[in-house]
Amino acid sequence: MRHIISILIENESGALSRVSGLFSARGYNIESLTVAPTEDPSLSRMTIISIGSEEIIEQITKQLNKLIDVVKVVDLSEAAHIERELMLVKVRATGKDRDEMKRIADIFRGRIIDVTESTYVVELTGNTAKMSAFLDAIDRSLILETVRTGTCGIGRGDRILKV
Amino acid sequence: MQLTGAEIVIRCLQEEKVEHVFGYPGGSVLFIYDELFKQDQVKHILVRHEQAAIHAADGYSRSSTKIGVALVTSGPGATNAVTGIATAYMDSIPMVVISGQVPTAYIGQDAFQEADTVGITRPCVKHNFLVKDVKDLATTIKKAFYLAKTGRPGPVLVDIPKDITVQKCEFHYPKSISMRSYNPVVKGHTGQIKKAVQLLLEAKRPVIYTGGGVILSDASDKLTKLTRMLGYPITQTLMGLGAYPATDRQFLGMLGMHGTYEANMAMQDCDVLLAIGARFDDRVIGNPDHFCQVARKIIHIDIDPSSISKRVRVDVPIVGNVPDVLDEIIKQIEAAEGKPVEKHLAAWWKQIEEWRKVDSLKYKMGSDIIMPQYVVEKLYEVTGGDAFVCSDVGQHQMWAAQYYKFDKPRRWINSGGLGTMGFGLPAAMGVRFVHPKATVACITGEGSIQMNIQELSTCKQFHLPVKILCLNNGYLGMVRQWQQMFHGNRYAESYVDALPDFVKLAEAYGHVGIRVTKPADVEPAIREAFVKHKNELVFLDFLTDKTANVFPMVAAGKGLSEMILAEEL
Numbered sequence: 001m002r003h004i005i006s007i008l009i010e011n012e013s014g015a016l017s018r019v020s021g022l023f024s025a026r027g028y029n030i031e032s033l034t035v036a037p038t039e040d041p042s043l044s045r046m047t048i049i050s051i052g053s054e055e056i057i058e059q060i061t062k063q064l065n066k067l068i069d070v071v072k073v074v075d076l077s078e079a080a081h082i083e084r085e086l087m088l089v090k091v092r093a094t095g096k097d098r099d100e101m102k103r104i105a106d107i108f109r110g111r112i113i114d115v116t117e118s119t120y121v122v123e124l125t126g127n128t129a130k131m132s133a134f135l136d137a138i139d140r141s142l143i144l145e146t147v148r149t150g151t152c153g154i155g156r157g158d159r160i161l162k163v
Numbered sequence: 164m165q166l167t168g169a170e171i172v173i174r175c176l177q178e179e180k181v182e183h184v185f186g187y188p189g190g191s192v193l194f195i196y197d198e199l200f201k202q203d204q205v206k207h208i209l210v211r212h213e214q215a216a217i218h219a220a221d222g223y224s225r226s227s228t229k230i231g232v233a234l235v236t237s238g239p240g241a242t243n244a245v246t247g248i249a250t251a252y253m254d255s256i257p258m259v260v261i262s263g264q265v266p267t268a269y270i271g272q273d274a275f276q277e278a279d280t281v282g283i284t285r286p287c288v289k290h291n292f293l294v295k296d297v298k299d300l301a302t303t304i305k306k307a308f309y310l311a312k313t314g315r316p317g318p319v320l321v322d323i324p325k326d327i328t329v330q331k332c333e334f335h336y337p338k339s340i341s342m343r344s345y346n347p348v349v350k351g352h353t354g355q356i357k358k359a360v361q362l363l364l365e366a367k368r369p370v371i372y373t374g375g376g377v378i379l380s381d382a383s384d385k386l387t388k389l390t391r392m393l394g395y396p397i398t399q400t401l402m403g404l405g406a407y408p409a410t411d412r413q414f415l416g417m418l419g420m421h422g423t424y425e426a427n428m429a430m431q432d433c434d435v436l437l438a439i440g441a442r443f444d445d446r447v448i449g450n451p452d453h454f455c456q457v458a459r460k461i462i463h464i465d466i467d468p469s470s471i472s473k474r475v476r477v478d479v480p481i482v483g484n485v486p487d488v489l490d491e492i493i494k495q496i497e498a499a500e501g502k503p504v505e506k507h508l509a510a511w512w513k514q515i516e517e518w519r520k521v522d523s524l525k526y527k528m529g530s531d532i533i534m535p536q537y538v539v540e541k542l543y544e545v546t547g548g549d550a551f552v553c554s555d556v557g558q559h560q561m562w563a564a565q566y567y568k569f570d571k572p573r574r575w576i577n578s579g580g581l582g583t584m585g586f587g588l589p590a591a592m593g594v595r596f597v598h599p600k601a602t603v604a605c606i607t608g609e610g611s612i613q614m615n616i617q618e619l620s621t622c623k624q625f626h627l628p629v630k631i632l633c634l635n636n637g638y639l640g641m642v643r644q645w646q647q648m649f650h651g652n653r654y655a656e657s658y659v660d661a662l663p664d665f666v667k668l669a670e671a672y673g674h675v676g677i678r679v680t681k682p683a684d685v686e687p688a689i690r691e692a693f694v695k696h697k698n699e700l701v702f703l704d705f706l707t708d709k710t711a712n713v714f715p716m717v718a719a720g721k722g723l724s725e726m727i728l729a730e731e732l
Contacts, residue, residue, distance in 0.1 A: 009344075065468070
C-alpha cells in the first residue's frame, strides 16, 4: 500500500539525514521525499511517500516519532487529504509539434513559462497520476528534460498538522 | 562571568555531579583537558584506546544508576569510539560522549584528524549534536544528559569544534529542559492495564518474560513483588538476568538461543505471555513464524512504542515506564476480585517441573580436562554469587549467563545486542570505579581478551583489582561451534595459533598471572585470586576443553521448542 507520511521536524542541520538515514538503515522504501520550512522557520515540514504493508508503515511512523527532532508524524492517507506535485518539462517545440504541445499543455491546465524558438518549458501541478498522464500524452521523443518536486500533501478540512 | 567553552564543558560536568570521565586526549580537546587539569572534582581516567573509554563508561552506567561519560578527540578518537557507542546503543545504555572536532572554519576541508563524527555516529546514538555556537554549549550538554537517561535510554554524543572551546560567553546551566519534540511516556494506559490484569488472572499457562528494560528502569523490586504475588513462572533474556532472583524456584532460567529447556518450552507453550522491557529479538524467540504458530495472548510493556509489535503481534500493548506500569498492575491485582485459578496453575507447574527434569544444563566432567562450565560454577561458589560479572562475547558469555546465578540486578554486565568482543575488561574497569570496593570478575576467552588487552595497563595505573577468568580453549569457540554444527566441521580461521603466554603477559603489565590446567586446581586458583590476591589484578588462564559446546541450542531460523540438547549431538 502507498502511504503519504507528513512530518513536522525541528529545522536543524542534519534533520533531513536523520530521516533519510532511518529509511535506509531499516530498509524502508522511499518513493519521494520533499522538505521545506513552514511559516514558523524553526520547523520544517516533510512529506514522504512510502510503499509497505500496514506493519511496516506502523513501524515507520513509530521510528520517525522516536527521532528526537521529530515533533509530529501523521499518515495522511488514513483519511481525506490532498496531494500535489509540481513538474517542469522542457520539450522540443518546432513545426507542427509547437501547436500540439500548447494544446496538450492547455488540456492538462499546464502553463508554458519559458519559450524559445525551439523549446517550451511546461509547468504542471497535480497529483502523481496527472503528471504521468501528461508525459504519456505527449510524444516521448520531444521531451528534453523532466524535473519533479515529489509529492507534498495536506489533510482536508479540520485535519491540521501543527505544533 | 564569561567562561571559555572548555571551562563551560567542565562546569557542566560538575553541575551534573559527574565524578569520572573516561577518555584519551588529542589535538581538538586540548583546551578541555587543560581545564580538567585545573580542577579535581571530575576525575579523568586515561584508557589506552578510545573504544575502551566508551566500554568503561558503559560498564559504569550498567552497574549503577549513574551516567557514564567519555571524552575523545576528533577523527580517529571519535571513530575508535564508534564500536563502543554502538554497543551502548544496542543495549539502551545511558551515556554522554563528548568528542572534539576540528575548528569550525576547517570543517569540510579534510583537515587533519577531521571526521564527520555526527554523521558517522548518527545511526548508533539516541541523539547527537554539533555545537556551532559557544552560547549553545551549556544547554546542549544539559540536553545530552537529559536525553541519555530519560525515556528509552541511550548514548548521546556532543561534538565540539576546537574554536568553540576557546570562545567565551556567559555561563548559565539550565535547571531543567523541555523539548517540544521529546516527551517520553511515563504512565501506562489505564484501560490497557485493566485488560492486561484480566488476561493475567484468567491465564491457565502464564509466563512472565522480562528483558533489559526492567534492569534499566530499576524495576526489579516491583517485578519480584508481582511475580511472587501471581506465583507464575518467570524467564529472562540475556540482558534481563538479575532482575528476578535466579535462585528462586519460580525462575526458569534464561530463555532463547541458549536458554534452558524449561524456559523455552514454557515460552512456546504458554497461553498468556507478559513481556516486560524485552523486545522479542531473534536470539530470544528464534523464528517468529514458528513462535506465532501457538495461539497465545501477549501483553507487552515497553517504554518504546517502536519495540511493540515490531517482530511479533501483540494483543495488549502498554507503552510506559516499567516501574510505573508494574505499580498500577500490582494495585489492580490487589483490588481485583478474581485470583489466579489454583488448579490450572498447579497443572502448569507440574508440566514445567517435567521439563525441568531434562536438566538441560548438565555437562560431563572428567578429572583430566577442565570444563568451562565448571569454572563458572566455581566462580559462583567462591564469590557467593555476589560479584559483578562482566563478560566478553562468545561461548564463555553464554556459560557465564547459564551458570552464574544472578540474584541482583546490574551485576551481569555484557554486550547483548551488538555482541562486542573486547567489551569485558574495560567494562569491568568502569564497574570498579563506580563500586570501588566491589568484587569484579571478567569472564572472557583468549579471543575476546586480546581485543582490548591493552587495558591491563590502565588497570595497573589505577590499581583496579579485576579478576580475569580466561576460558582458554584455543578456538574462537562460538565460531567453531557453528562451523562444527552447520559448516561440516570446517574450522575456517577459528583456531587461534600463536597465543601469547597470558601469565607472562599479565606479569609484564605488573599483574599476577596464574595458569590452571587441571580440574582439581580450578577452585584453589580462584580462591587464591579472590582471597590471597584480593587487591591485585589476577589473570587466570584456564586451559579448558577445546571441543565443549554451548547447549541447549536453538539453531538460527529454528523455533524455540526445536532445541538441540547436549546428548543429542
